[in-house]
Amino acid sequence: MDWKDAVSEIITQPSSRIRFSEPLAKHTHFGIGGEATAYIEVSTMSELAALARFHKQWDVPVAIIGRGSNLLVSDTGFKGISIRLVGALAKLEINGNVISVGAGLSLPRLSKTMSRHGLSGLEFALGIPGSVGGALIMNAGAWGSSFGDVVRNVTVMDDSGELITLTHDEARFEYRHSSLDTYFCVTGATLALESGDVDTITERMQTLFKQKTETQPFVEENAGCMFKNPPDDSAGRLIDISGLKGYRIGGAEVSTVHGNFILNIDNATAEDVLKLVAYIQEQVREKTGISLQTEVKRLGFD
Template sequence: MFEKILDREQIFKDEPMKKHTTFKIGGNADFLLLPKTIEQILGCIKICKENNIDYYIIGNGSNLLVSDKGFRGAIIKLLKNFNKIEIDKNIIKAQAGATLSAIAKKAYNNSLKGLEFASGIPGTIGGGVCMNAGAYGGELKDVIKQVTILKDNEIVVLSNNECEFEYRNSKILKENLTVLEVYIELENGKQEDILEKMKQNNKTRNEKQPVEYPSAGSTFKRPLNNFAGKLIMEAGLAGKTIGGACISKKHCGFIINNGNATCEDVLKLADFACTKVKEKFDINLEKEVRVIGEK
């Protein structure tokens, strides 16, 4: 059915999702679709709805945990084909599948400052906007001018305020809207200053985060006036493992795939950490990673 709008090389059947997430975890999806245009994205969604097929849109799969049983339906992946980046003076226009690191590099190449914080974030701008991704004192809400989204099969443009950005949240995420394009507004800056800040951020990331292991980034949201990693460490859980999942000794806010971790391993370990932190500090940790698939 998807052959009506996509070429054969854009359609994969019974595709292992561990190949499409930074956690390297996940069973097979019935379909993996790689649209190249907005029209093809709309067409894929239309076919899914007409045939009662569940669908989920992903970028780099960097904040995602897919069930060991896989996903019954279609995964629409924007990373590979829907990733153009254009610049007009101090405005960057990026398709949803463009990576934050690629956009940050483009900004640097054009002497535009304000996106240095995102240079090491592994996700795409589409997913990043949904969860208002941030690091090192910066968040996407600080630089977003407007976002083109898909709502009820209509293309709608939201201003920054209309996105209702919060800490790791937005109206887009709450209402399960689809990001198509993002407009980022930056300021002119000196290339050497921009590069220095990017280098420093990436040095800090490499020193303090377990980037050498598959993960989904920070597993938990930051609790009010505290840090998830600090609480988990003080609960004595550094290095704790369940199956192939491990709480990183380098940064306890990260659960890493230490080998052949399953989705079940990660969720059990995350729940265990939440329970122990609640018992010791009476603080509720909330998972940041999104979980999809057959239960």
């Protein structure tokens, strides 16, 4: 049996779906990238476990994608199955100040819901357009806070479809990094937030959001910060002093608002973006002696 027929048999729930030759540009904030051989929105833990076992048995490449807000997909696409968690895998339960959240839930939605319940700790997250799974993998953060700060434990699935609960320390949260990408999939987390005043929390969340939209590009397609900040410095500052704001290759341009953002301003290809990344790294190294490392994840490149 062809693997495509075999994988189709796993997806049986009405809220799950499978498509073949799906353009991944549609599922990334960059709006760039070729097709995935198969694209699955999976809504139940049992289907996800079956996909894990399928991946192991058939040896077909699998990539879990969240909201695609930190992702550059190759122009030739991804020869494998890309999986997005929806439905029961994006659920939210609130018990006092302890929150149980599925990896598929949107981070801005989580941030807003927490503020409405007078729970503090995720005010920084309204302006980060990812999923909880992506925020756990990346330890997403802003304004001195990171997602890992509020995590009590994380649930991951291994490639036998078994769920494993990891403590905060076992997840090894670091600056824009965790150890969670060694598992088949991150399925959710338990968070501990601080109880507080709804109005104060909401005001802080809105203030941080406003500051972000005033200092970073929000309208054009992009993937957030392209480079990690070097210790005690800012990648945006280094790109700015290297005179690269507004520099363009093909359809990709360094934002004039914030140098650490590369924008897809005119049907940019992944190749345009990577050429621009290489040019920025070369120029910044020449002018400042600092080597910038990319923060954005790549999919479908050999």
